[in-house]
Amino acid sequence: MARPGDHWFDDQAGPLVRPYARTGGRTMGAGHDLDMLTVVVVPNAAPPLRRVEPEYGDIVRLCRLPLSVAEVSAALRFPLAVTKILVGDLISDGILKFRAPVSPDTAPGDLNILRAVLDGIRKL
Known part of the structure; x- marks a missing residue:
């Protein structure tokens, strides 16, 4: 059993929580055709986060500034499909x-x- 502060992964074995567990076994998203270059951001008038899984909170914190889906994936160290x-x-x-x-x-x-x-950008 892991103690607080222990890592939940082993460099050789990878993370103990497999990607399908993070998505509840889903392999398809919510119907949005997201590309790895799609830019996501939390708007000022966003509703409160109602999901309890920590991954969602991490994404919301990261996306206070606009980021591509690939950047979110890299920051969280999740596979792109999961992200x-x-x-x-x-x-x-x-x-x-x-x-x-x-x-x-x-x-x-x-x-x-x-x-x-x-040319206009270079003049700035």
């Missing part, structure tokens, strides 16, 4: 807002516009 499910739960609860990355099909096609934007 997507947990983040999706918080989006469904209205605690997180998300912005999907721009797909190449919807990006501006005029290279001159992109060069002008880049």
Whole structure:
């Protein structure tokens, strides 16, 4: 039995709590098509967190500033698939807002516009 302060993982064996246990055995999220580049943030008017699992609280604390799903996954040291499910739960609860990355099909096609934007940024 682990004592307070003991690590719940062994470098050789990995974490003792397996990923499927963190998601309640779910392999699919709450219906949000989250990409690893999707940016998530806790808005100022977010409702209180009602989930008791510590992973959700960790995500909420991390997302006070906008982060990508990949950054949240890396910070928590969770697999990306697990992070997507947990983040999706918080989006469904209205605690997180998300912005999907721009797909190449919807990006501006005029290279001159992109060069002008880049020049403007360099002048700052």
